[in-house]
Amino acid sequence: MLIPSLLLLVASASPAAPAEGALRLSWADEILTVRGPDLPGESLDIWYIEAFCRPGSTDRDWAETVITHRTELIGSGPDGRSLRLRSTLEDGVVVDHEITAGSDRVDFLVTATNPTDRPSMAHWAQPCIRVDRFTGVPPERNSEQYLPKSFVFIDGEPRRLPTEPWATEARYTPGQVWCPKHVPRTDVNPRPLSDLVPSSGLIGCYSADESKILATAWEPYQELFQGIIVCLHSDFRIGGLAPGESKQIRGVLYLVEADLDRLLDRYRADFPEHGDDPDRGE
Template identity: 55%
Template sequence: MNVIRFLIGSMLFLILAAPPLSVFADGPAEQRGLTLEWQEQESHGPRSNTWLVIHGDGLPAPIRIHYLEAYVRPNSTDEDWLKSIFGHRTELVAMSDDGRCLRVKDTLSNGLVVDHVITAGVDEVDFRLTATNPTEKTSQAHWAQPCVRVGEFTGTGPEQTSDAYAYLAKSFVFLNNELVRMPTPEWALKARYNPGQVWCPQNVPRSDVNPRPLSPLVPSNGLIGCFNADESKILALAFEPYQELFQGVARCLHSDFRLGEIKPGETVQIHGKLYVVENDVPALLKRYQKDFPQHVANAEASDRE
């Protein structure tokens, strides 16, 4: 009997002393990181209407990305937008059970195939794209647009304000190696379509960007981003190679990536990041420079010219 009492007592002690099951989870809710959702909406044209939605307990609202909004031809700056874009169809290939990773495949009307591997981390989403041209003609899909909706993140969504451009005061690019809020100096106003603002890196033809007002200023790096309502957090994004940074007309920000002329049988790699981090700009820049060393090299080369 004493042995039985001892065993029962020992078992109770172990049960009471054991840590809660939550200790064996990934961590507190705010540390578990971001998760992904894929949405397919009805399409009324030659392009798929698909959305990548980012969830996280630390976010003021889910971050919605029109992914991808468009694949674009060269000489788009002064062209009718509908004539500049390719039709494309997007297929969800696979998604992990935990919502941390998904694969999608875009097939363009010109035959170009773009495979996307998108992975959510603690405070970032990583994009790895592989564009392959299986056709016998050089692809004229020069660049593409992921459209990140930031109204809710910045506290200036349609439920907070009727001013569709209130988010500009929360948004930024880097000019002369300094964070500069929008509207930036020398804000352009003339273009085929208004409003909006485009910043183009040194190595991209000015005839080959969004047909919205083009800033005369060249960005210091490929980061574009915004602050949340109380400015405790930053949302920022970058792609390599990038075609343009863009402030759009749907409470959105873009880092639009470059494909270039992909020759028959050729494959091109594109890398992107979306960061959701604490408001520490030097730390963000340090991380960005580590993730995108080619941007740093390009900026240094431009400075020497």
């Protein structure tokens, strides 16, 4: 017979039983996949990380903006609810990602460190959320079918896309970028830049039947972006790194019932900075 202390040891060594209804995570070939029993489309793909970027990007060839990097899987939890990734940039910066899934959200804790003796121009990065299956539209490049399902916040109110006005001219088209007050308008994606300034760091969309909402936010954030591969972005800000400097960034992906007021309550609790500083776009 096993004595109680040994029983405890055996239990603690066993893989954790997955919580019923919880989201699950996996990562391979630069794609973070989120799965869940109640998730529209059954799974959600995120190009994580699409790119690390230099400033001065709004009207410049994209190849000159991107800082080459490689990302690798460092570890994963036995229950499929946590991952650790590491991105190494060509300038020597190391970015560690801790990703944790709950029942209706995925949390990101990112630590960017410059171990070199040279300043880094890594100012922002792009997690690219593919929302075709969630919104129920075909994954067609340059598609705008999902725009009416998508929203940003302007003057404190949700606005479905396309917003009015809708920018159409840029170095690359189509797409739409919303630049917050705290970021230079010269430092965002070289897609059409809206005259509208977002009043929230939250961007999201409704599911095909409008029963669910997908939304995401980061602190600090660089821009909000509607892309060309049926994707939405809240791109996180690094702001450059001095030699030896380290910075932490955090983000949340919400996958919730279509109750916008309740979502906003959670967002404000998770990101109180977005409501306290007028220069952050609130």
